[in-house]
Amino acid sequence: MVSLQAACALYNVLTLFTTFTEAMKSIRAASGSSVHLPCPLPYNDADIVAANWTKDGSSNTLCIYRMEGRARPNIVSCKSRVNLTGHPPELYLTKLKISDAGIYTCKMSRIVPPPTEETIFKMRLYVEGSPVVSIKQVESNQSGCQWLLCQLEWLNPAEVNFTWSREGQRIPSNRSAGSLHLCKSDWNEGETFTCTISFNNTHLSNSITLNGTNGGK
Structure with missing residues (x-):
């Protein structure tokens, strides 16, 4: 007989798969300008997907949104200077500051159809300029x-x-x-x-x- 603990562990394995991308993309932009941060969408238009953007070293989430097929994203919350553009949506940062430089993480979670599947993308943003x-x-x-x-x-x-x-x-x-x-x-x-x-x-x-x-x- 399978124990309750083992059954729960098996359930978690079957209901959540997480994939991490290996290569980290680097993006460069000038201070004061705007930049797109892409998050490749490895799912179909019929899927329901939730997205969560964060920046390393910050406890605050940059943007959370949900997508259903090719419909416009349903934005749950996004920080100031953060917008979404295109399909699949790209994070659009405006009025870049030197302090915006760093590593950004995009986590895509396919909710429908099950099982839930997560894909995590990381990219490094360099903000260039001649601050005085x-x-x-x-x-x-x-x-x-x-x-x-x-x-x-x-x-x-x-x-x-x-x-x-x-x-x-x-x-x-x-x-x-x-x-x-x-x-x-x-x-x-x-x-x-x-x-x-x-x-x-x-x-x-x-x-x-x-x-x-x-x-x-």
């Missing part, structure tokens, strides 16, 4: 003080780490802070302050030299 760190000086509402604001186009401040240095010496600061508050006692005329932005093992920096018109000892 900019530093802006902004007056503070505190007399004799100012702010240095460090920014990098296409990147959300929450996605990077900031470090500040003065004449090559690191200044203790919040790694998530893209701003540095300076008062007259904090610097001398002609001193150079550098902001370094780090993300995905990439480090970019820019410097600014302060002059006497902004304060100083």
Whole structure:
């Protein structure tokens, strides 16, 4: 007699098959542009298929949708800047950021006809560009003080780490802070302050030299 545990294990084998593709496709796009991420559909038009897109390193699902034959996909949920185009549908990412680079996974699950069958595709997206760190000086509402604001186009401040240095010496600061508050006692005329932005093992920096018109000892 077959045990209940063995019967359940056999049922799972018969009702779910998962296939992983071997070669990982690489796609390159420029920051600020848009890109299609294909997910080959190994099923027939009569099948009912559910799709789930994710990005490695992120706990949030990019897009979930369901397809029935050649009908338009029924979108369950998709993140902002994410659309679907074509048949079979391709993920369409708009306004690319440098931080969009990474490995994307598309999981297709054929629900009808049974048994359920999953196919998993992975692809690597490279986002190319020449990002430039900019530093802006902004007056503070505190007399004799100012702010240095460090920014990098296409990147959300929450996605990077900031470090500040003065004449090559690191200044203790919040790694998530893209701003540095300076008062007259904090610097001398002609001193150079550098902001370094780090993300995905990439480090970019820019410097600014302060002059006497902004304060100083």
